[in-house]
Amino acid sequence: MVNPDKLNDIPHKAGVYLFKKGTEYIYIGKAKDLKKRLTSHFRATTGKSKLIVEEADNLEVILVSNEKEALILEANLIFEHKPKYNAMLKDTQVYPYIRISDDEVPYLEIVRSRKGTGSFYGPYTNVAFTRQLFEVLRKVYKFRTCRRELTSIKKPCMDYHLGLCSGVCVGEESVEEYNERLQKLKTVLSGNFSDVVAYVKTKMEQHARLLDFENAAKYRDILLNFSKVMEAQGVVLPEQVNLDVIVGKSNTYLVLRIRSGYLIGKLLYEFEGTLEDFVEQFYVSKGSELPTIVLVEHKTKALTKLSKMLGIEFVVPSQKDTLYSQLLDKAIENLNYEIGLILSNKAILRQMKELLGLSRVPYRIEGIDISHTSGKNTVASLIVFENGEVKRDEYRRYKLGDILDDYESIRMLIKRRYTKHELPDLIFVDGGIGQVNAAYEALEAIGKKCDVIGLAKEEEVVVTRHGNVSLSYEHPVLRLLVKLRDETHRVANTFARQLATKRSLRSFLDEIKWIGPKRKRILLERYSSVEELKKASREEIEQLIGKKATESLLNELFYLKDS
Structure with missing residues (x-):
């Protein structure tokens, strides 16, 4: 517990306070009057404030000139240290x-x-x-x-x-x-x-x-x-206005971002704090560009204060503001739809745990599949589903050399992936009991444990270590697993085809006069296949490799676009 005598040294000034346990920050806050705010923390007899003071063993303060500086510093420190007792804004997907x-x-x-x-x-x-x-x-x-x-x-x-x-x-x-x-x-x-x-x-x-x-x-x-x-x-507003719409409920917030009258962003976040805390983290920690106006369902004193500090206007549309009112209604409709999807997917995942005898609800599933070309150049795909939805930004692709054995390929992939990375709640393999056992063997070899299931390719039977589970084709759990299997298969096959196509273009260029290593590298950087090269104009190719080499290349392709 932090020694209450620390309060004696705290001034009546604006700043940021940081509760620490060892080297870890467990809560970060801001205050217009640090002495007053921290005194309320130490006097708390229930709730989060009491827990924080009891768990922490040290307290640091950083003095700033005013409340706005405290707001910015607090948001940046929360973003950097991610304290356990602060509400953290989580993307439902990674936005570019x-x-x-x-x-x-x-x-x-x-x-x-x-x-x-x-x-x-x-x-x-x-x-x-x-x-x-x-x-x-x-x-x-x-x-x-x-x-x-x-x-x-x-x-x-x-x-x-x-x-x-x-x-x-x-x-x-x-x-x-x-x-x-x-x-x-x-x-x-x-x-x-x-x-x-x-x-x-x-x-x-x-x-x-x-x-x-x-x-x-x-x-x-x-x-x-x-x-x-x-x-x-989508053009949503006739005037060229920059505004955001922010609505939230059930620990989920939705932001519509409109710039110059165009809708350029519909963003969804998980966040357990208040609207005011969300606004702070969204605009300060994440550095999102500030609009002129933010439409909200209701205003508070805290939002009014933020309005002055951030220089933006928070507006609750009246029925007379038809466009703004419709925009807010559309945001609420989208939020309710997204929350419905989240709840539906989580219910399916809880059902999956019970039906398949899993040790935990598989909120994060990583699916793997192996593919090769004529028994050579084996590749693997690893895809990620979180809360039943794809997370394409976390997909990974692996080259495994010329391993012909699917089981050995799975063992190699499991070891490469999970020696360095955290385990998901569930590993899914495209295949039967042989593939499932190979995954378990690899996990055991690196001293880790995780549920593994497979899906038999034709019967659509779910394969577990404890036996097979047959589900009707309409069952939502099976539909989700089929979607997962098809996606792993698609990604692995696409990767294998891309590598084969690249090798095919490289082999084709090897045979052409005037195409040396340098020109070949330039063409391979620009084109991914012979078919793509065929679609290029003579002028475009000439700019890359010169007239003589282009003429030789086009003669080999039997394709002169200008003739």
Whole structure:
């Protein structure tokens, strides 16, 4: 327990307090008046405050200038240390961000977390939309995507020749000009998507006035493509407003993110705290861009205080605000639907535990499957289901060499995976009792325990160590396992095909005159198969490998697009 005498040294000032047990932080809080807040903790006779004071053996405080600084520091410390008694915001899936590096000449990339340095923009709803947006913005702002050291770059890369990069790394543009354009891009990524339209229209009109109709047409196509990408997300507001809608219940919060009138994010989080605590973590810890307005179901004094500190307006729509009211209703409808799915899936998983005699409810299942090409180049897929839903960002693929034995492949995969990683609640293998036993043998060899089940390929019978379990085709448990089996199979086969296709293209290029190791590497980086190479234009290939090598390549393909 923390010595109450510690209170004697605490000032009546704003700051953050940290309860510790050993080297671990167990609770972090903020206060306008540290002395007053901590005194209430020590005087508590019931509840969480009493538990924290009794469990902790040390107390630290950090003084700050004002309440806003305390808010930001508290949120960042909670995000960093994840104390057990603080409510933590958990993503129901990993949402993508666009990251701008902090190099002298920054590069951009799509990432799945806010780890590392640089500026992060997002989160966005899904990777597909983020990639489409990223590609359109590349054509407009021509930013770097390579991570190479500038001193090592002697010639422009293929992105420069394809009009996707300005060539700043080889002096085709000054660093100042590049960074000036990047500042405009940062404004766009902060939510001002209308700036893209204005910028592209200006470029299009400039080229048209100069009678440069070819480049004017390129910008027209970019504008059409951008509109198509954004409208696919749904135009929800006629005015170009930046706002979020936040609703929550049953420890689940849903956020609709609208930028320039477009819906760019529908995000779902698990969180056991209040709306005010959620808002703090979402905007401060996760660094989500601040909107102008946040629509909520009700306002509190705490939200009013946050409004002043964060500089955003919290609005409870009235019936007269038809658009805002409809938007809030739509968010509540989506939240209720998502909660229904979560509850339904959890009920199925609890049923699975009972039917199959598992040691725990399989909230996290990892499924594995083995695939090979003509007995060679064996690969494995590992997929993840959490709460009955896929977690594609956690999928993994493994090359296992030329092992022909499925059982040995499973043993190798189990050892490679779980020697370093935590076990799930359940391991699923595509196969029967032989595959199940192979998984158990590998787990035993590394000194770990976990339930393992399989699904016989034709009979759709669930295989466990204790015997087979037959379920009707309509049974929700079997439907979930079939979905899991089909997904593991799809991922493993796709990986095997991709490797075979890559080897096929490499073998094809080996036979062509004028295609040496360097040109082969360039083509393999750009194209994944012979079929994809066939679809490329002569001009595109010439930019990559030159005229003579292109002519030789096209002759081998028996394909001249221009003829």
